[in-house]
Amino acid sequence: MIVYFSGREFDGVAGTHRLMAEHLSAWHPVLYVDPPWSALTPLWYRLAELRGAAMNRTKVRGPVLRQEKPGLWRLVPRVLPGAQRPGMHHVTAWLTRVKVRRAVAKLGQPVTAVVAAVPDNLLTTFPGVPTLYYVTDDLAAGAELLGLPRERLLAGERRQAESATTIAVVSPVLGERFAAMGFDATVVPNGCSASAYEGVDDLPWPDDIPRFDRPVAGFVGHINGRLDLGLLEDIADAGHPLLLVGPRHFSCPAERFAALTARPNVVWTGMRPHTELPRYMRAITVGLTPYVVDDFNRASFPLKTLEYLAAGRSVVSTSLPATDWLREDAEGAALIRAESSRDAFVKAVHEELAASAGPDRADLAVRRRAYAARHDWMHRAREVAGLLNQVGGPHDSGDQARPGR
Incomplete structure (x- = not known):
């Protein structure tokens, strides 16, 4: 069994x-x-919800250990109040290790590897097995957004890097950052679930959004302080229909966001289950990745860019290193628009919306889906399994698991 300390709710x-x-x-x-x-x-x-955030946090009732699907269990460790307060965070990490060991004993399966995506002292939970520190964000750069002390995050990050068997990062920027610290890190970018978006244009129309009379620009994901809200406002100002799918975090200004979503050409659905996202993708013509270009976002690898492509949609993104990495491939450069100014971003959205009725739209959709399939999560998971020496185990799925790159 692989124990995966995620840092994110299932x-x-x-x-x-x-x-x-x-x-x-x-x-x-x-x-x-x-x-x-x-x-x-x-x-x-x-309290977060009272501040206007659609948190949609899991209500922990009944078993805190349960099976989510064949081969996958989920544990919610219960700890003491004040879990992340200074000093108390060490107790929280200790309690988490204890809870996880008990859960593993209950499941009766030997642990063969540990993955930790958080800077807490958790890689030592099962000594002697391969461990992976899996870094998906520049935590220190995002300390304010995360609400945690920067010094603690930096210290935890170094401890994890020193104790891990290997390190994986999602972006070249993170790879460079760890190299500067004296650590080798393998870049394993984010992926997409290409098969989830097959037949997206034949799916039922979502019940909670209108049928638009024009091509739609859309954003799917967390609506928080990482987004350049001004870009969304500019698109709405230009008169384009704008669909927003995802929960709003309180780091996104409440009054400003309320003013945006009150416009007649803007629709916000709030949080929607991941399995329902393909239906909402049907309504979107141009997918948006409108991130602020700061140190935190420069180190990230937005999932949504590849998901838009998997649905056959065109993409307009701000110019981020992860987007540039995708565009280093000639096909990626042809399929993803990356702009570094607000005017250029809005102009690109306008052009992509206008081109959606062009004669080559069907061919472009096929090319986008084919490109996204090269970045499927199964390929990424096989890379991580290889770093942990876990490929070819009891759940190896044969042809389904073989990468197509």
Whole structure:
């Protein structure tokens, strides 16, 4: 069994860690470990909701250890209140290790590897097995957004890097950062679930959005302080229909976002299950990746860019290193628009919306899907399994697991 300390709830918007864990379970059973939960956690989320954030946090009732699908279990460790307070975070890490060992003993499966995507002291939970520190964000650059001390994040990051058997990062920028610290890191970019978007144009229209009379620009994902809200406002100002799918975090200005979503050409659905996203993709013509270009976002690898392509949609993104990495491939450069100014971004959206009725739209959709399939999560999971020496285990799925790159 692979124990996967995710740092993200299994429920909610499905991100890198849930998708990676689900695909890793094709080779070995996986225990997915949610962030710790205390008696005060519901209160914290309730306060966040009162501030206007659609948190959609899992309500922990009944078993805290349950099977989500064949080969994949999920654990929500219960800990003491004040879990991330200075000093208390060490107790939280200790309690988490204890809870995980008990869960593994209950499942009765030997642990063969550990993945940690958080800077907490968790890689030592099962001594003697291969360990992977899986870095998906520049945590220190995002300390304010995460609400945690930068110094603690930096210290935890170095401890994890020193204790891990190997390190994987999602972007070249993160690879360079760890190289500067004296550590070798393998770049394993984010992927997409290409098969989930097959036949997207034949899916039922979502019940909670209107049928638009013009091509639609859309954003799918977390609506938070990482987004350049001005770009979304500019698109709405230009009169284009704008569809927003995802929960709003309180780091996104409440009044400004409310003004945006009050416009007649803007529709916001709030949080929607990951399995329902292909239906919403049907309504989108141009997918948007409108991130602020700061140190935190420069180190990231937005999932949505590849998901838009998997649905056959055109993509307009701000100019991020991850986008540039995709565009280094000639096909990627032909299929992804990356712009570094607000005017150029809005102009690109306008052009892509106008081109959606062109004679080559069907051919472009096929090319986008084919390009996205080269970046499928199964390929990414096999890379991570290889780093952990876990390929070819009891859940190896044969032809389905063989990469097509």
